[in-house]
Amino acid sequence: MAFLEVKKLNKYYPIGTQKKFHALKNVDLSFEKGELVSIIGESGSGKSTLMNLFGGLDSKFDGEILVDGENIGEFTEKQMVQYHKEKIGFVFQSFNLVSHLSIIDNVTLAMTLSNVDKDTRIERAKMILDQLGLKEQYEKKPEQLSGGQKQRVAIARALVNDPDIIIADEPTGALDSETSEQVLDIIQQIAEGGKLVILVTHSERVAERSSRIVTIADGEIIDDKKSGPLKAVDKTFVLRSLDEKQTNKNLSLFSAIRMALLNMKEKLGRNVLIALGGSIGIMSIVLMLSLGKGINDYLTETMNENVNPLVIEASMTEATETSEAKKEREEKEAEESKNSEVVPGIPGGNTDSNPGSEVEFTGPPGTGSKLSFKEENIKELQEIENVKNVTEGFTSFSFTKNAIEFEDESYTYMNFGTISPDITPSNIIFGVLPETNEVLITEGLATSIKDNTADMIGEEVSVKIDTGDESLEGSYKVSGIFTPGDSAGPAGIFDSVYMTMDTFKSLSEESDKDVEANVLYLTSESEEFTQEIKSQVKELGYAGSSADILTDIFSQMLDIFTYVLTGVAGISLLVSAIMILTVLYISVVERTQEIGVIKAIGGRKKDIRRIFVSESFLIGLFSGILGVGLALVLSFVGNTFIERAFDATVLHTTPAFAIAGILVSIIISVLAGLLPASKAAKLDPVEALRRG
Template identity: 75%
Template sequence: MAFLEVNKLNKYYPIGDDEKFHALKDIDLSFEKGELVSIIGESGSGKSTLMNLFGGLDSQFTGDIVVNGENIGKYSEQEMVQYHKERVGFVFQSFNLVSHLSILDNVTLAMTLSNVDKETRINRAKEILQQLGLKDQLNKKPNQLSGGQKQRVAIARALVNDPDIIIADEPTGALDSETSNQVLDIIQKIAENGKLVILVTHSELVAGRSSRVVTIADGEIIDNKYTGPIKEVDSDFKMRELDNKQTNKNLSFFSAIRMAFLNMKEKLGRNLLIALGGSIGIMSIVLMLSLGKGVNDYLTDIMNENVNPLVVQVKMTEETETEAAKKEREEEEAAQEDEMNADVPAFPGGDATADENLGPDFQGPPGTQNDLYFEEENIEELEAIDHVEEITEGFTAFSFTSNAIEYEDESYTYMNFGTISPDMTPANLMFGEMPQENEILITEGLATSIVDEASEMIGQEVLVKVEVEGETLEGAYVVSGIYNPGDAVGPTGFFDSVFMTMETFEALAEESDQSIDANVIYLTSESEAFTIDIKNQVKELGYGGSSADILIDVFGQLLDIFTYILTGVAAISLLVSAIMILTVLYISVVERTREIGVIKAIGGRKKDIRRIFVSESFLIGLFSGVLGVAIAYGLTIVGNIIVERTFDATVLHITPLYAGAGILISTIISVLAGLLPANKAAKLDPVEALRRGD
């Protein structure tokens, strides 16, 4: 059996709904290795169609094409890919070199697609290029070579994988006569080395160099004659067979990245503009996220500035209230309501009490009013929280009208009453000392409402009135210190306040035959590192937090909404950049149609083509993301310098998470935008791609 045998080969092209053009008609041919065959015929005779079928570029035919005993018409896609890599090499009339690759890279392209190791493919390519007289041209680009040199590079590329068949389409069509003879000398030597060389040509000169001439007309073989053995030619070309052919290997991810990078360098200006456009969106998103975090951190720092970082404030909620306590509270509230409705006259226009006119759910400022008390089991539950070092019981009461201090026959109202907590330290004092038994601490605002200088109240005795559960408790106490709440959040910072120790307050209650239970608990953490965990566990158990915690959560939610809205607006620019990438890659597919055809002809899979174009979009997205983060970082430095000089604060906080997310988002969007053009490139028919590229 001949090495290449064709039996009853027919090829049809559809030209209408039900019409077909019969391009090849019952072709029967056979060829052996070592032959130099010229297929000649007029334009449209079918010779190029026959070449495409021999080379496996076109698999739509009837009949048999048998190569070394295997019918390539029955090949799977993967088997056809291996056929292109191992069995056949192409030499084209217009050379079809990849313009952005060096001569060495053009020749090694076929081996790169086979994932041959770098050292092997470079040594192999250098060896063949040296044999073809191109050892000094390795790092040049195709546009720096003459026509003859380009054709030699094309021959080297066809030979690098040591194929059994070389198919050359008008190999001298673009060359002068002297260069044509030099190229034909090389082709003859290739045949002498045992390759089957098939030339498709119009040239009588080329046909005269062949050992056999097949003439085709109107899709039929009209002549098939042997012209004798290949004549000896004066050429130094010698070709060494490849020691180990690579099989069942494909283009690696890193090779695809390198090919994409080389193409991007060729269109550097255009790709930089695209990356810059994409980076604007990433920069905007990172800046918005950084602004949101910076403002949130700034507000949190202000709120926590005068709060002991080891102390967690806990308040009861209806969720954590015991059933017995809840029932008792509801009964007391019902009794108080009945008493108030009976004794208090109605307001004009209705019969509601003063408190009811403030609204049925009115509880004062956030976190200031708490009528729920801790039971023993609540305290035990809080004690069991990990890393709690100490528990301190406390009491707070808020009133708009009933709480007052009397001094020198004058009454001065204050709204917030509280017991001393662990986060109140001597560092918070403006004057005086922390209160001991029968002493109180008052805020600066309350002190200056009584006297001109706050310090004058130190050591003065005052009558303190505080409303607890509808009853006013009174007691005489000495002012031991003036408290400065600073920027503290909650009733302590917003309102005039009075503080005493829990022991002093319990003694005051006993004088009025009242029993006082704690309505606030302070948990002291073993370390600042555990404070957040303790707060989270308190929330999980259903307890409430401090006023500062509540406001921090509210501000945080508002800032999150604000940040997300601005980030969404900034993300519109990402959509624009995705459209730009999509458009540019579509243009790239059109510009590189010939390259795609060549890659498929030398063994590139659809997946390889797709991988190359997706890799290009990946690199664009990656560079856009890095550039966007870099610009955002620079603007953050400048912005924080300006804000710090103006407001003594920094409000732009870029975190590694934001930077990484920006780069990742940019890369993902770019890759997604590149999928459509990559699929379009992968689906191109190699014959059409080569034809349109010419």
């Protein structure tokens, strides 16, 4: 059986929707290894079509093409890829060298697609290039070579995988006569070395160098004759076959990335601009996230600056109220509602039926709860792991009912509270912490009473306290002036009065009132347990401190603000994605020839996609790194100026933001590259080579 045999081969090209052009008509041929065959004919005779079918570039035909006993018309895509890698080597008239690759890389391209190890492919390529007289040309680019040298490189590329068949399409068409003879000598020696060499040409001079001439006209074989012994040539090229066939694998990801890098280097200026455009979006997003975190951290730090890190505040909620207490409260509220009506538009507010009555307002979040702690609640909180002790307390808030009277003058204050572990001697600017029958007042309140704040120490004042349901009043000595500094909580915002819990209980008993604790202060055994205790308090349904509540509210607002700004900044990422999409489409057009060559020498669709996706991946990676780098620089510069002006930093860039920025850049870039990569993979190799 002949090595290459064609039986009843017919090829049709569709013309419109109904008609077909009959390009090849019942072709029957057979060839053996060692033959140098010229297929000649006029333009349009069908010789290039026949070459494409032999080479597996076109697999749509009727009839049979048998290579080493196998019908390539029945090959799967995977088998056809292996056929290109192992059986066929192409030499083109226009050389079809990849311009941005060096000579050595052009020759090793086929072996790179087969994932042959670097040392093996370099050694094989150099051996062939040396035999072809190109020893000094390894690192040059194709444009630095003469026409004859380019064709020798193309021959080396065709031979590097040691194929059984070499198909040369007009191999001397772009060469002068002297160079043509040199190339034909090499081709003849390749055939004499045991390869089946098929030349497609319209040149009688080339055909005369063949051992067999097949003439084709209008798609039919009109002549097939042997031309006698080949012309004697100097053995300047001795083909050395591989000792054993290389096991052909597929293009590795690393090799695809390397090929993408080489192409990007060729268009360096354009790719730098694309990466810069994409980096602006990443930089903006990272800066917005850093700004949000920085402000949030500053707010939290400011809120907690003078707060005891071991103290956790807890208040009652309806969720933690016992059924008995809830029933008792509802009965009491029902009784009170008989003499009051709800004021529309004021949440939780109510007024007496008499016109002009005061509106009741419970105050900002965390400034007191009407719900009192019961023994069950206190015990539940005491049992939380790592809680050292629990201190009972009471707080209330009123816009008008809380007041201090001094020398027949009344001064309103808004927040009342009992001394908690949060208040320490470090918060006292004058005097000391209160003991029995003493009060502590804030600096602002003291200043409104006397110009010299310190003069309030030791003065007797009458204190009115609104407990929500009842009003209490008693006379006390001012023991100290309290300043919250930058601390959170009501004292940091409103005028406040504090006394010990024992003093407050005595006042309640003297007034024949039963006022129970509405806030508990849990002291942690260690600062490391504080956050966990806070979380457990919330899980049990209790409310946290005003500092915690206000921090959560502001944090939510800041998060929304940050995400909105980040979304706006993200629009630039969409623009960069469109840029990448456009540039890669342009790259597909520019590299049509390269794509055709890769497919001709055994590149899979997946390999083509992998190369282009690798390119988009690298653009995204470079954009992300550049964007994060710019964000870090701007954060440093911005924080330097802000720290000098306000003694604070508000741009906190974290490793998580940096990694997220790079990942987002890569993902968007890769997604943008999928369509161009898919388009490149679907290109028809015949059309790609023709257009290239």
